[in-house]
Amino acid sequence: MDKYKKLKEEAYQANLEIPKQGLAIYTWGNVSAFDKYLGVFAIKPSGVAYDKLSLNDMVIIDLDGQKVDGKLNPSSDTPTHLQLYKQFSGINGICHTHSPYATAWAQAMKSIPLLGTTHADHLANPIICTKALSKEQVENGYEENTGILIYKTFKDPSSAQEILNVGPYPFREINPVQNPMVLVGGHGPFSWGKDALSSVYNARVLEEVAKMAMWVNSINPAFTQLPSHITKKHYDRKHGKNAYYGQE
Amino acid sequence: MDKYKKLKEEAYQANLEIPKQGLAIYTWGNVSAFDKYLGVFAIKPSGVAYDKLSLNDMVIIDLDGQKVDGKLNPSSDTPTHLQLYKQFSGINGICHTHSPYATAWAQAMKSIPLLGTTHADHLANPIICTKALSKEQVENGYEENTGILIYKTFKDPSSAQEILNVGPYPFREINPVQNPMVLVGGHGPFSWGKDALSSVYNARVLEEVAKMAMWVNSINPAFTQLPSHITKKHYDRKHGKNAYYGQE
Amino acid sequence: MDKYKKLKEEAYQANLEIPKQGLAIYTWGNVSAFDKYLGVFAIKPSGVAYDKLSLNDMVIIDLDGQKVDGKLNPSSDTPTHLQLYKQFSGINGICHTHSPYATAWAQAMKSIPLLGTTHADHLANPIICTKALSKEQVENGYEENTGILIYKTFKDPSSAQEILNVGPYPFREINPVQNPMVLVGGHGPFSWGKDALSSVYNARVLEEVAKMAMWVNSINPAFTQLPSHITKKHYDRKHGKNAYYGQE
Amino acid sequence: MDKYKKLKEEAYQANLEIPKQGLAIYTWGNVSAFDKYLGVFAIKPSGVAYDKLSLNDMVIIDLDGQKVDGKLNPSSDTPTHLQLYKQFSGINGICHTHSPYATAWAQAMKSIPLLGTTHADHLANPIICTKALSKEQVENGYEENTGILIYKTFKDPSSAQEILNVGPYPFREINPVQNPMVLVGGHGPFSWGKDALSSVYNARVLEEVAKMAMWVNSINPAFTQLPSHITKKHYDRKHGKNAYYGQE
Numbered sequence: 008m009d010k011y012k013k014l015k016e017e018a019y020q021a022n023l024e025i026p027k028q029g030l031a032i033y034t035w036g037n038v039s040a041f042d043k044y045l046g047v048f049a050i051k052p053s054g055v056a057y058d059k060l061s062l063n064d065m066v067i068i069d070l071d072g073q074k075v076d077g078k079l080n081p082s083s084d085t086p087t088h089l090q091l092y093k094q095f096s097g098i099n100g101i102c103h104t105h106s107p108y109a110t111a112w113a114q115a116m117k118s119i120p121l122l123g124t125t126h127a128d129h130l131a132n133p134i135i136c137t138k139a140l141s142k143e144q145v146e147n148g149y150e151e152n153t154g155i156l157i158y159k160t161f162k163d164p165s166s167a168q169e170i171l172n173v174g175p176y177p178f179r180e181i182n183p184v185q186n187p188m189v190l191v192g193g194h195g196p197f198s199w200g201k202d203a204l205s206s207v208y209n210a211r212v213l214e215e216v217a218k219m220a221m222w223v224n225s226i227n228p229a230f231t232q233l234p235s236h237i238t239k240k241h242y243d244r245k246h247g248k249n250a251y252y253g254q255e
Numbered sequence: 256m257d258k259y260k261k262l263k264e265e266a267y268q269a270n271l272e273i274p275k276q277g278l279a280i281y282t283w284g285n286v287s288a289f290d291k292y293l294g295v296f297a298i299k300p301s302g303v304a305y306d307k308l309s310l311n312d313m314v315i316i317d318l319d320g321q322k323v324d325g326k327l328n329p330s331s332d333t334p335t336h337l338q339l340y341k342q343f344s345g346i347n348g349i350c351h352t353h354s355p356y357a358t359a360w361a362q363a364m365k366s367i368p369l370l371g372t373t374h375a376d377h378l379a380n381p382i383i384c385t386k387a388l389s390k391e392q393v394e395n396g397y398e399e400n401t402g403i404l405i406y407k408t409f410k411d412p413s414s415a416q417e418i419l420n421v422g423p424y425p426f427r428e429i430n431p432v433q434n435p436m437v438l439v440g441g442h443g444p445f446s447w448g449k450d451a452l453s454s455v456y457n458a459r460v461l462e463e464v465a466k467m468a469m470w471v472n473s474i475n476p477a478f479t480q481l482p483s484h485i486t487k488k489h490y491d492r493k494h495g496k497n498a499y500y501g502q503e
Numbered sequence: 504m505d506k507y508k509k510l511k512e513e514a515y516q517a518n519l520e521i522p523k524q525g526l527a528i529y530t531w532g533n534v535s536a537f538d539k540y541l542g543v544f545a546i547k548p549s550g551v552a553y554d555k556l557s558l559n560d561m562v563i564i565d566l567d568g569q570k571v572d573g574k575l576n577p578s579s580d581t582p583t584h585l586q587l588y589k590q591f592s593g594i595n596g597i598c599h600t601h602s603p604y605a606t607a608w609a610q611a612m613k614s615i616p617l618l619g620t621t622h623a624d625h626l627a628n629p630i631i632c633t634k635a636l637s638k639e640q641v642e643n644g645y646e647e648n649t650g651i652l653i654y655k656t657f658k659d660p661s662s663a664q665e666i667l668n669v670g671p672y673p674f675r676e677i678n679p680v681q682n683p684m685v686l687v688g689g690h691g692p693f694s695w696g697k698d699a700l701s702s703v704y705n706a707r708v709l710e711e712v713a714k715m716a717m718w719v720n721s722i723n724p725a726f727t728q729l730p731s732h733i734t735k736k737h738y739d740r741k742h743g744k745n746a747y748y749g750q751e
Numbered sequence: 752m753d754k755y756k757k758l759k760e761e762a763y764q765a766n767l768e769i770p771k772q773g774l775a776i777y778t779w780g781n782v783s784a785f786d787k788y789l790g791v792f793a794i795k796p797s798g799v800a801y802d803k804l805s806l807n808d809m810v811i812i813d814l815d816g817q818k819v820d821g822k823l824n825p826s827s828d829t830p831t832h833l834q835l836y837k838q839f840s841g842i843n844g845i846c847h848t849h850s851p852y853a854t855a856w857a858q859a860m861k862s863i864p865l866l867g868t869t870h871a872d873h874l875a876n877p878i879i880c881t882k883a884l885s886k887e888q889v890e891n892g893y894e895e896n897t898g899i900l901i902y903k904t905f906k907d908p909s910s911a912q913e914i915l916n917v918g919p920y921p922f923r924e925i926n927p928v929q930n931p932m933v934l935v936g937g938h939g940p941f942s943w944g945k946d947a948l949s950s951v952y953n954a955r956v957l958e959e960v961a962k963m964a965m966w967v968n969s970i971n972p973a974f975t976q977l978p979s980h981i982t983k984k985h986y987d988r989k990h991g992k993n994a995y996y997g998q999e
Contacts, residue, residue: 032959033952034997035869054997083988083996105869107959111966114867115974123362124442125283125353142980149984171970193977194868211280215355221970222359226419226469230363233441236390240397244331252331253282253302371610372690373531373601456529463528463603470607474667474717478611481689484638488645492579500579501550619858620938621779621849707776711851718855722915722965726859729937732886736893740827748827749798 011049011076014042015065017100018049021203025104026057028211036104036210037082039068040203041092043099046070048092052079083150090154091199095161095183100203102210108217109196109210112136116192118170119220120232126216127238128245132181134213135160136168136190157189157197168192171224173232185246188213259297259324262290263313265348266297269451273352274305276459284352284458285330287316288451289340291347294318296340300327331398338402339447343409343431348451350458356465357444357458360384364440366418367468368480374464375486376493380429382461383408384416384438405437405445416440419472421480433494436461507545507572510538511561513596514545517699521600522553524707532600532706533578535564536699537588539595542566544588548575579646586650587695591657591679596699598706604713605692605706608632612688614666615716616728622712623734624741628677630709631656632664632686653685653693664688667720669728681742684709755793755820758786759809761844762793765947769848770801772955780848780954781826783812784947785836787843790814792836796823827894834898835943839905839927844947846954852961853940853954856880860936862914863964864976870960871982872989876925878957879904880912880934901933901941912936915968917976929990932957 009015018040025036034057039050049065066077072089074081082088088101112119112134119134121127126134137160144152160167161183164176187209188198198209223230245252257263266288273284282305287298297313314325320337322329330336336349360367360382367382369375374382385408392400408415409431412424435457436446446457471478493500505511514536521532530553535546545561562573568585570577578584584597608615608630615630617623622630633656640648656663657679660672683705684694694705719726741748753759762784769780778801783794793809810821816833818825826832832845856863856878863878865871870878881904888896904911905927908920931953932942942953967974989996 032955052998053995079998080995105959107963108966110867110869111963111970114963114967114977115971117971122441123358125358139978139981142978145980145984149988193866193981208281215280215353219355219359219362221966222356222469223362225473225969226359227363227365233362234387234390236393237387237441240393244397251301251328254300254327370689371606373606459528463601467603467607467610470604470717471610473721474607475611475613481610482635482638484641485635485689488641492645499549499576502548502575618937619854621854704777711776711849715851715855715858718852718965719859721969722855723859723861729858730883730886732889733883733937736889740893747797747824750796750823 010045011047011067014040014045014047014049014067015062017203018051018065019060019062021100021102021207022051022060023057024204024207025102028207030104030106030207030210030214036102037084038100038102038203038207039088041099047075048088050081050085050088052077053082055079086148086150087154087197090151091157091197094154094158095199097184097201098187098199099201100206101197101199102203102206103195103197104210105195106210106214108221109190109213111221112217113190113195114193116168118168118176118190119217120170120173120230121238122220122223122230122233124233124237124241125219127233127241129209129212129216130186130188131238131242132178132186133170133173133176134188134190134216135164135176135181135186137192138166138168139192153191153194157191160189171220172228172230258293259295259315262288262293262295262297262315263310265451266299266313267308267310269348269350269455270299270308271305272452272455273350276455278352278354278455278458278462284350285332286348286350286451286455287336289347289349295323296336298329298333298336300325301330303327334396334398335402335445338399338406339445342402342406343447345432346435346447347449348454349445349447350451350454351443351445352458353443354458354462356469357438357461359469360465361438361443362441364416366416366424366438367465368418368421368478369486370468370471370478371481372485372489373467375481375489377457377460377464378434378436379486379490380426380434381418381421381424382436382438382464383412383424383429383434385440386414386416387440401439401442405439408437419468420476420478506541507543507563510536510541510543510545510563511558513699514547514561515556515558517596517598517703518547518556519553520700520703521598524703526600526602526703526706526710532598533580534596534598534699534703535584537595537597543571544584546577546581546584548573549578551575582644582646583650583693586647587653587693590650590654591695593680594683594695595697596702597693597695598699598702599691599693600706601691602706602710604717605686605709607717608713609686609691610689612664614664614672614686615713616666616669616726617734618716618719618726619729620733620737621715623729623737625705625708625712626682626684627734627738628674628682629666629669629672630684630686630712631660631672631677631682633688634662634664635688649687649690653687656685667716668724668726754789755791755811758784758789758791758793758811759806761947762795762809763804763806765844765846765951766795766804767801768948768951769846772951774848774850774951774954774958780846781828782844782846782947782951783832785843785845791819792832794825794829794832796821797826799823830892830894831898831941834895835901835941838898838902839943841928841945842931842943843945844950845941845943846947846950847939847941848954849939850954850958852965853934853957855965856961857934857939858937860912862912862920862934863961864914864917864974865982866964866967866974867977868981868985869963871977871985873953873956873960874930874932875982875986876922876930877914877917877920878932878934878960879908879920879925879930881936882910882912883936897935897938901935904933915964916972916974
């Protein structure tokens with residue numbers, strides 16, 4: 008009996024969701040699923056195409072970053088996942104892709120302004136874009152430092168890249184549970200959630216929001232952000248105390 | 256025997272048309288079907304994915320906004336649908352989505368200019384974008400006020416957002432039967448029609464027209480609207496007294 | 504025995520190619536097939552969706568514009584097809600769609616510059632955009648006048664809309680067999696060819712060329728046209744006297 | 752027994768990958784597979800649609816450019832493939848398409864800047880765009896000269912088109928094995944690799960990178976290239992001496 012079977016199954020299904028949602032071609036994305044009681048996460052093996060992937064290819068990693076189960080090498084982004092699980096409590100799934108609209112914003116080095124209710128239905132802040140990593144951060148533990156950079160930017164968003172057409176990030180700290188996505192400057196999106204499938208759902212949300220925001224800029228480069236009384240309403244009706252969206 | 260069965264079937268089929276036409280991902284859209292003799296409409300339940308939806312999930316709402324049949328919670332946008340059925344006579348289906356091109360225009364806070372015959376084949380005016388709702392409108396009956404805002408903007412289009420590159424809306428009043436679509440500023444599109452499927456058809460028309468208009472602006476930012484002798488001709492050959500498009 | 508059966512079959516198959524190539528949604532396009540010996544053409548009936556279309560729905564029209572076979576009303580664009588068959592000798596198929604990239608150029612009122620070999624493989628000139636029709640042309644035989652406008656613009660391209668970023672059309676006359684496509688200003692594309700399927704092929708070529716040209720303008724608004732020694736080479740290696748592309 | 756069977760099979764499968772990856776419509780692309788021991792390559796026949804193609808249609812060409820097996824005419828681009836096989840040692844597959852994003856950059860006459868890790872995962876330099884061929888180069892062996900132009904531009908990139916928003920190409924020479932793709936100015940992309948399928952993979956990479964770069968320019972026209980400490984890291988973790996991406 009494999010005590011990791013359920014976790015592998017969760018990670019496996021969520022990885023298959025990446026190409027199904029059009030978020031990555033070839034091997035350009037990975038998802039992990041975390042079990043806080045077992046203290047491990049299951050992650051996609053490195054460089055394996057989605058249509059070649061099988062349940063047992065999933066690799067189990069503990070919180071020291073050690074492989075505890077699986078024959079293949081884990082995703083090269085594994086240390087980034089590890090850092091996020093250690094630093095962001097309450098998240099149990101992480102997704103990384105190179106989905107093109109989100110990646111274009113990351114390459115443009117701009118945080119995504121909060122322009123509409125589609126965005127506000129899912130998070131109540133602009134979507135943050137981190138700085139690019141420094142030479143030192145790249146040379147001494149690149150993937151680990153990517154996770155640390157995300158964490159630190161959430162702690163102090165004044166270090167984030169400017170919001171397009173708006174300016175510096177206006178908050179003191181960002182709650183990662185309420186803002187389950189980020190752009191790593193020059194690289195691409197990471198997203199997370201209460202489980203692995205939720206992290207892919209948030210990756211798809213980010214891609215759609217990034218696409219719309221690019222188009223808004225094309226239609227009206229003098230756009231302004233949506234007033235907070237609307238964005239807060241939309242966020243709260245889905246996620247607030249008195250949420251009334253969906254079935255209980 | 257379920258006296259609402261036919262209405263539920265109409266709403267159900269029209270909701271399935273949303274993902275088929277690429278107008279929404281996940282649960283990001285809803286359609287209702289109205290029966291004026293029964294004085295009720297059938298609407299999608301809140302937060303249910305299209306591929307999980309079944310005929311009997313449809314919720315029946317009367318003109319007081321009360322649920323008269325169905326186990327699930329209705330779409331959170333139900334009060335918007337209700338207002339539109341009460342205020343716009345002659346419409347029997349309403350569709351709301353976050354289709355990306357139309358939503359980008361709504362987020363850009365611009366009405367869509369009348370640039371070609373594709374647009375004029377379906378409506379003879381620019382596509383109106385309302386203001387964003389005020390703090391008061393959001394806090395005291397947000398969804399209901401969304402419907403009222405649409406209605407009031409059709410009554411007095413001088414309050415609408417400017418038409419891109421053209422200026423203020425040039426008409427005194429807009430006929431909702433002849434102009435079966437609108438953008439709610441900062442939010443997204445609503446459309447309607449003589450039945451539920453027509454409202455989805457009009458949502459698809461709006462998405463195509465919004466896409467083309469964005470591209471026209473990219474090719475030639477100094478574009479002008481099409482002369483009214485052409486737009487009127489196209490509208491009339493399909494919808495006028497002496498229409499000669501289609502089979503009778 | 505139906506003497507028009509072969510012609511109907513050709514028109515029917517070519518109409519089905521429209522949605523297959525993504526050139527139109529719903530009923531937004533039509534193809535006809537001409538037989539110069541019989542002196543008639545077969546055309547799509549008006550307002551019938553592609554997936555409802557059957558072989559026997561095709562309508563046969565003679566060169567006086569009279570219906571000689573078929574139960575349904577022909578496409579409302581039939582008089583445009585008729586004019587083109589009468590005025591452009593050597594063409595036996597015509598296609599009209601509202602494909603979005605080509606239509607965006609038509610709405611932008613700009614002729615498409617000759618920017619690359621993809622374009623030059625199929626025609627050696629910019630793709631012409633006509634003026635919009637005048638009030639008089641619209642009110643007295645709109646569809647017929649659309650055909651006449653196309654014909655006259657090919658005879659005298661100095662009346663065409665400017666080529667984006669280039670200027671007025673540089674030729675005295677345009678050969679419709681070597682330039683099998685046009686944009687009608689504010690409306691959309693028409694294309695033609697040696698048979699009905701070729702006209703749809705040319706509609707697809709136009710859509711691809713229009714897309715690329717819009718993107719070139721986005722990447723480099725200071726673009727210039729490709730030198731004629733290259734465009735002529737590409738056209739001639741496929742269509743010239745000593746063509747060496749393809750199998751004989 | 753056909754001694755070229757394996758090579759034809761490789762070329763055939765790689766050609767089928769072109770439409771599967773959305774890189775060309777109709778007949779607008781071709782792949783060849785090279786066997787350096789046999790001193791020949793297998794290439795797609797000219798003007799044959801992918802869905803009509805069969806294994807035995809592949810044409811075998813030797814290094815003198817002579818057809819040594821096959822009934823059909825080879826791709827008209829055959830002399831370009833031949834030049835690249837002769838001049839670039841270590842490549843065994845070549846792909847040419849008119850994929851729209853890459854072709855738009857080629858038509859815009861701009862080299863593609865190195866903006867992100869998606870690009871750097873596959874090549875560590877900007878993607879070069881050659882000059883357009885001169886009148887003389889076109890008239891005396893156009894396809895052969897296309898190959899020679901690519902080769903010469905890799906030898907001396909100072910002759911390449913400027914990198915968008917960056918300026919002249921900054922290197923003295925470019926290694927074709929590490930930079931397996933190019934844009935021919937005004938024409939479109941060529942790519943290559945260790946085998947025929949790799950050359951199609953690189954064509955798909957180029958298309959995705961070209962798309963993202965166009966979008967970055969739309970979001971932030973003042974973009975800058977990614978620092979080399981990041982791009983080198985990404986290239987090296989996949990392709991360097993101590994690569995740790997993928998399974999060994």
